[in-house]
Amino acid sequence: MVSKFDKELGLDATITRRDFVYGSSLVVSGALAGCGKNVDQGASSQSDYSFNVGTDWYGPGGIGDYATSHGNTPDLIKTAHEIRSGRFNSVDQRAIDSGEEYDLVVVGGGFSGLSAAYHFNRLNPAGRVLILDNHPIFGGEAKRNDFDVNGVHISGPQGSNDFSIPDSPRPESPDDYFSALNIPREFHYAEPGGSAAGMRIPLDNYEHMTWYESQFDVGHFFRGAATPLVKDVWRSGLNTTPWSTEVKDAFARVRSIEIEDKDGRDTDRWLDSISLKSYYEDELGLPPEVTSFYDPIMASIIGFGCDALSAYWGKYFDMPGFTKPELIDKAISEVPPEQYERSLLQSFPGGNAGIARHFVKKLIPGAIEGSSFNDVLFGRIAFDELDRAGNAVRMRLNSTAVRVEHTGKSNEHERVQITYANNGQLSQLKAKAVVMASGGWVNRHVLKDLPAEYHGAYAKFGHSPVLVANVALTNWRFLERLGVSAAIWSGGFGFTCNIRRPMIVDGKSQPLHPDEPIVLTFYAPIFKPGLGRKEQGAVCRAELLNTSFNEYERQIREQMMMMFSDGGFDPVKDIAGIILNRWGHAYVNPGLGFIFAADGNTAPPDVIREPYGRIAIGHSELRGHQYWSGAAGEGRRAVEALLDLHF
Numbered sequence: 001m002v003s004k005f006d007k008e009l010g011l012d013a014t015i016t017r018r019d020f021v022y023g024s025s026l027v028v029s030g031a032l033a034g035c036g037k038n039v040d041q042g043a044s045s046q047s048d049y050s051f052n053v054g055t056d057w058y059g060p061g062g063i064g065d066y067a068t069s070h071g072n073t074p075d076l077i078k079t080a081h082e083i084r085s086g087r088f089n090s091v092d093q094r095a096i097d098s099g100e101e102y103d104l105v106v107v108g109g110g111f112s113g114l115s116a117a118y119h120f121n122r123l124n125p126a127g128r129v130l131i132l133d134n135h136p137i138f139g140g141e142a143k144r145n146d147f148d149v150n151g152v153h154i155s156g157p158q159g160s161n162d163f164s165i166p167d168s169p170r171p172e173s174p175d176d177y178f179s180a181l182n183i184p185r186e187f188h189y190a191e192p193g194g195s196a197a198g199m200r201i202p203l204d205n206y207e208h209m210t211w212y213e214s215q216f217d218v219g220h221f222f223r224g225a226a227t228p229l230v231k232d233v234w235r236s237g238l239n240t241t242p243w244s245t246e247v248k249d250a251f252a253r254v255r256s257i258e259i260e261d262k263d264g265r266d267t268d269r270w271l272d273s274i275s276l277k278s279y280y281e282d283e284l285g286l287p288p289e290v291t292s293f294y295d296p297i298m299a300s301i302i303g304f305g306c307d308a309l310s311a312y313w314g315k316y317f318d319m320p321g322f323t324k325p326e327l328i329d330k331a332i333s334e335v336p337p338e339q340y341e342r343s344l345l346q347s348f349p350g351g352n353a354g355i356a357r358h359f360v361k362k363l364i365p366g367a368i369e370g371s372s373f374n375d376v377l378f379g380r381i382a383f384d385e386l387d388r389a390g391n392a393v394r395m396r397l398n399s400t401a402v403r404v405e406h407t408g409k410s411n412e413h414e415r416v417q418i419t420y421a422n423n424g425q426l427s428q429l430k431a432k433a434v435v436m437a438s439g440g441w442v443n444r445h446v447l448k449d450l451p452a453e454y455h456g457a458y459a460k461f462g463h464s465p466v467l468v469a470n471v472a473l474t475n476w477r478f479l480e481r482l483g484v485s486a487a488i489w490s491g492g493f494g495f496t497c498n499i500r501r502p503m504i505v506d507g508k509s510q511p512l513h514p515d516e517p518i519v520l521t522f523y524a525p526i527f528k529p530g531l532g533r534k535e536q537g538a539v540c541r542a543e544l545l546n547t548s549f550n551e552y553e554r555q556i557r558e559q560m561m562m563m564f565s566d567g568g569f570d571p572v573k574d575i576a577g578i579i580l581n582r583w584g585h586a587y588v589n590p591g592l593g594f595i596f597a598a599d600g601n602t603a604p605p606d607v608i609r610e611p612y613g614r615i616a617i618g619h620s621e622l623r624g625h626q627y628w629s630g631a632a633g634e635g636r637r638a639v640e641a642l643l644d645l646h647f
Contacts (some may be wrong), residue, residue, distance in 0.1 A: 010572040025423040042288035057299045059549035064146040065381045069136040071581035079421050081399045083445050088402040095426035102130045105426040107401045108437030109133030110140020112619045114359035116435040129393045134400035144350025145579040149517035156470035156519035158581040160205035181358040184354040188513040189501040190513040201485040201501045208486040209297050219484035221563045224341025249290045259322045272312040296495035302625045303464035303587025308533050308593050352628050363393040374506040405448040406613050413613040433642040436617045440467030441585050457607035462533035462589035465544045469522040472577040478567035480514040494524035495557040513620035533589050541584050588621035611641045
């Protein structure tokens with residue numbers, strides 16, 4: 001029986017969210033470190049729980065080419081957990097030798113892998129390249145969710161979603177991809193119409209959190225407060241918040257600090273040796289409420305809260321306590337109006353899927369029909385073109401590498417043998433060289449002859465999950481009535497959500513009128529302050545994987561009811577669909593000394609960057625945080641090292 005409250009939330013409604021696109025039920029067990037267990041247990045360890053990743057877990061995927069690949073898919077989770085449990089520790093005699101041999105095999109179809117393939121093809125056009133990607137569609141976390149709401153096509157990012165415009169192409173830098181991939185350098189965005197005219201709406205899903213908050217209509221929600229939704233908190237609304245006088249004063253103070261080098265010491269190295277929590281509370285003397293406020297912001301960009309990250313990242317990301325927000329505001333005010341949009345972080349309608357699609361169009365021209373900007377962004381993918389014999393670059397989807405190892409005698413590495421799983425079948429092939437553009441949590445298990453020092457370095461990498469939820473709205477009149485385009489809160493589901501101004505593509509855009517459909521995006525990092533990084537990662541992944549779609553849907557609807565009911569929000573009428581994107585290892589968590597190793601030791605990323613034999617590793621984690629250009633740069637570096645050694 002459906003309760004009255006469930007009906008009010010719209011949980012009994014028959015809409016597209018109920019039309020699950022993944023129909024089979026798959027039970028996964030014994031492969032992931034269980035709740036509260038250390039993720040660094042031996043490969044043969046077993047967890048003490050199982051979870052169902054069928055229809056009640058995966059949920060709907062929307063429409064179009066991305067409908068069957070939103071977040072980590074059930075098949076991917078199954079195979080990855082089999083790797084983790086040690087199933088492929090010995091050679092499986094059932095593996096079929098395809099007889100294929102390539103000059104370069106790239107494991108991973110995200111930005112690192114796409115960049116590696118591109119640079120190898122550019123520098124060695126006669127070489128044969130194969131990309132193995134474990135998802136049903138390329139891009140890593142740079143994918144999108146597509147909805148059709150009342151005949152209107154709207155999109156939201158699954159993960160990676162913003163970029164900055166380079167001022168000019170710079171050789172030997174990822175910035176030159178804009179020229180090489182024919183990505184424009186000028187973008188324009190729709191203006192809000194109707195009664196929403198003049199509303200300040202972000203272009204992306206990050207800058208409203210703190211850095212450019214003053215530029216947008218951001219509401220801070222305080223549950224149970226006399227004034228629950230407060231706008232312009234830092235300029236004029238601080239006194240209307242329920243924070244204590246001590247906390248208000250602390251926020252005013254932290255936002256007035258500009259860090260400077262002290263006594264000639266290496267400030268970055270020092271900051272990398274202490275936690276961000278210690279910096280805020282011990283060095284600056286701030287109350288823990290300030291740290292707690294910045295915890296989810298840091299977690300949304302680098303995985304965990306202030307206690308599990310070095311203070312270096314606070315400085316790196318220009319957080320309060322390092323950079324005065326007023327200086328950012330001043331810099332914005334000095335930008336000429338005609339350059340204002342260009343100065344902000346940009347976002348394609350489906351996030352950085354737009355950049356990934358430009359890579360694929362360059363590598364395999366027939367993979368996306370047409371040639372216009374709109375074609376590349378929205379054209380249907382010709383999947384049969386991706387792995388066509390005769391292509392200089394081929395891409396094989398749904399193919400998870402499970403063993404990668406050199407052949408031949410020690411120190412006489414003739415080739416690299418790759419065993420991969422595709423639709424339940426194990427196959428083998430060989431390569432002259434391999435770039436591992438897959439995540440470190442996988443590489444340490446898949447690379448069977450990985451040297452001990454690399455294992456030691458990878459042991460210092462932690463990983464954490466994130467849930468990105470895209471809610472398709474039939475309208476956003478309730479936001480217009482409240483005068484907000486983004487919200488920030490503490491407690492409940494996630495901590496922030498926002499709508500975005502749609503990019504104008506070839507003269508057209510998704511609508512931006514309060515009576516028209518739009519996507520509301522939640523970035524919901526999962527973190528547990530107080531736990532160690534490894535334990536925290538295990539506990540948080542267990543939470544992500546053990547929560548059903550229905551439960552997350554309930555949490556989202558309740559959160560929206562709580563925040564937006566005063567604006568007339570009706571979950572039954574206003575929500576057209578919900579898609580969840582679960583990323584179990586979304587972020588690398590750079591702990592103390594990750595960038596600047598102590599005692600003269602080599603920093604963990606620098607160990608991993610060195611090729612061994614015919615294998616080089618290049619993934620975004622080596623930068624300490626994930627960003628498309630950094631990922632592309634690591635792929636470029638890895639392939640150039642192999643070219644110098646073996647070609």
